[in-house]
Amino acid sequence: MSDIRRFEGNGFLSKVVVADGHAYVSGLTAKDKSGGVYAQTKDVLAQIDQQLAAAGASKARILRANIWLVDISTFPEMNRAWQEWVDPQNLPARATVGAPLAGSGSLVEIMVEALL
Amino acid sequence: MSDIRRFEGNGFLSKVVVADGHAYVSGLTAKDKSGGVYAQTKDVLAQIDQQLAAAGASKARILRANIWLVDISTFPEMNRAWQEWVDPQNLPARATVGAPLAGSGSLVEIMVEALL
Amino acid sequence: MSDIRRFEGNGFLSKVVVADGHAYVSGLTAKDKSGGVYAQTKDVLAQIDQQLAAAGASKARILRANIWLVDISTFPEMNRAWQEWVDPQNLPARATVGAPLAGSGSLVEIMVEALL
Numbered sequence: 016m017s018d019i020r021r022f023e024g025n026g027f028l029s030k031v032v033v034a035d036g037h038a039y040v041s042g043l044t045a046k047d048k049s050g051g052v053y054a055q056t057k058d059v060l061a062q063i064d065q066q067l068a069a070a071g072a073s074k075a076r077i078l079r080a081n082i083w084l085v086d087i088s089t090f091p092e093m094n095r096a097w098q099e100w101v102d103p104q105n106l107p108a109r110a111t112v113g114a115p116l117a118g119s120g121s122l123v124e125i126m127v128e129a130l131l
Numbered sequence: 132m133s134d135i136r137r138f139e140g141n142g143f144l145s146k147v148v149v150a151d152g153h154a155y156v157s158g159l160t161a162k163d164k165s166g167g168v169y170a171q172t173k174d175v176l177a178q179i180d181q182q183l184a185a186a187g188a189s190k191a192r193i194l195r196a197n198i199w200l201v202d203i204s205t206f207p208e209m210n211r212a213w214q215e216w217v218d219p220q221n222l223p224a225r226a227t228v229g230a231p232l233a234g235s236g237s238l239v240e241i242m243v244e245a246l247l
Numbered sequence: 248m249s250d251i252r253r254f255e256g257n258g259f260l261s262k263v264v265v266a267d268g269h270a271y272v273s274g275l276t277a278k279d280k281s282g283g284v285y286a287q288t289k290d291v292l293a294q295i296d297q298q299l300a301a302a303g304a305s306k307a308r309i310l311r312a313n314i315w316l317v318d319i320s321t322f323p324e325m326n327r328a329w330q331e332w333v334d335p336q337n338l339p340a341r342a343t344v345g346a347p348l349a350g351s352g353s354l355v356e357i358m359v360e361a362l363l
Contacts, residue, residue, distance in 0.1 A: 016199060018362070019308065019310070019337070020363060021337065021339075024335075024338040024340070025338075026330060026335065027326060027329060027330055027333070027338065027341065028312075028338050028339060028340060028341035029338040030340070031340060032310050032311065032339060032340045033132075034310055034362050035268060035269070035362060037150060037178060037310075039310050039311045039339075039340040039360075040340060041340040041341050041342060042341065042342025042343070042344070051192075057219070070301055076292070078148050078150055078153075078155050078307040079137070079148065079244075080144075081156045081342065083342075083344045085229040086322055087134065087172070087232065087233055090233045091353050093156040097143060098142060098143055101143070101145065103137060103140075103142065103151065105135070106137055106141075106142070106143065106144050106145040107137075107144060107145060107148060107155075108144060108145055108148045108155040108156060108157040109143070109144035109157050109158065110157060110197065110199075110233055110240060110242045111158070111160025111229050111232035111233055111254055112158070112199045112233070112240065113231030113232070114230055114344035114346055115344065115345030116319065116344055116345070117322045117343055119343075119346070120208070123341060124344065126154075126313075126342045127310075129273060130134070130135060131151050134283075180264075191287040192251065193268055194251070194264050194269075194271050195264065195271045195360075196260075197358075203347040203348065203349055206349045210333070212261060213259060214258060214259055218296035219256075219258065221253065222253055222257075222258070222259065222261040223249070223253075223260060223261060223264060223274060224261055224262070224263060224264045224271040224273040224276025224358070225259065225261060225273050225274065226273060226313065226342050226358045227274070227349055227358060228274070228315045228346035228347065228348055228349070228356065229346050229347030229348070229349075230346055231266060244271075245280070246250070246251060246266050246267060
C-alpha cells in the first residue's frame with residue numbers, strides 16, 4: 016500500500032492523501048468559526064496551503080476545487096478571499112454551490128486536488 | 132509549470148485545466164438563463180463539448196460528472212437533456228444532487244473530468 | 248476507447264468507470280430505503296465494496312469520498328456506519344455536506360474514487 020500516502024488521519028478521514036502524483040485534500044472548514052465568510056475562507060485556504068506543502072504540492076499546482084457555502088449569497092465574500100489567495104497565473108477548475116455543512120458555525124468548506 | 136495547461140481564466144478559475152492526461156472542467160452554468168432546466172442543461176452540455184474539444188478530449192472520454200440542480204424535482208428534465216447528449220456507449224460515473232447555485236437564474240451546474 | 252472500462256451502464260451513467268489506474272464510482276444511494284441513515288449508509292457502503300471489487304480495487308485503496316446527506320444533522324449516524332466500515336489504516340480524503348437527493352426516500356449518497 017506504500018503507493019498511497021495518507022496524512023493526518025482522525026479515525027474517519029485523512030486530511031490529505033497522495034497517490035499517483037496527485038494530492039487529494041479533504042473538505043476543510045475554518046478552525047476559527049467566529050469570523051464571517053471572508054475570514055473563514057482565509058482560514059481554510061491557509062490550512063490548504065499547509066496540507067499541500069505536507070504533500071509536496073502548492074496552490075500553484077491545484078487542478079480542481081470544490082467550494083460549499085452555507086449561504087450562497089455570501090459568494091462574493093468567499094470569492095474576495097479566494098482571489099487574494101489564488102495564484103493568478105495558475106487558476107484551477109472550480110465549482111461553488113450552496114450546502115448545509117456539518118461543523119457547527121462553519122460557513123464555507125473547500126476541497127482541492129493538486130498535482131505534485 | 133508547463134505540465135499543467137489552463138484555459139479561459141477569469142481571475143478566479145480556469146474553465147478547463149489539463150494535466151497528467153486528464154481534463155478538469157469547471158462547474159458550468161447556462162449562458163442563457165431564460166430557459167427551463169431542459170434548455171439550460173443543453174446549454175451547459177454544449178459548453179462542455181467546447182471545453183473538452185479545447186482540451187483535446189470529448190464527451191466519449193468523460194470519466195466522472197457532478198451535477199447540481201437548484202430544484203431536485205427537475206431531475207427528469209435534466210436527465211432527458213443528458214440522455215440526448217451523452218454517448219450511450221461511454222457513460223461516465225455521475226452524481227446529481229440539489230444545491231443553491233451562485234449565478235442568478237442558474238438552474239443547473241455541471242462539472243466533468245475526462246481522459247484525453 | 249479500450250483504455251476506459253465502464254461497468255453497469257443504465258442509459259445515463261456507469262456505476263463504475265476504470266481508467267488510468269483509477270476507479271470512479273458513481274454517487275450511490277441505498278437499495279433499501281426503509282431504513283434510517285445508519286442502515287442506508289451501510290447499504291451504500293456494501294454497494295461500494297461490490298463496485299470496487301468489480302473494478303479491481305477495494306476500500307483500502309480509496310483516495311477520496313464525497314458524501315451527501317439529506318439532513319446534515321444525521322452526520323453522526325452516517326459517520327458511525329462509515330467508521331465501522333472504513334479501513335482505519337487507509338482513510339481517504341473526504342467531504343460531507345447536506346443536499347436534497349434525487350431518489351425518493353434516499354437519505355445519503357456517496358461517491359468515491361480509488362486507486363487500482
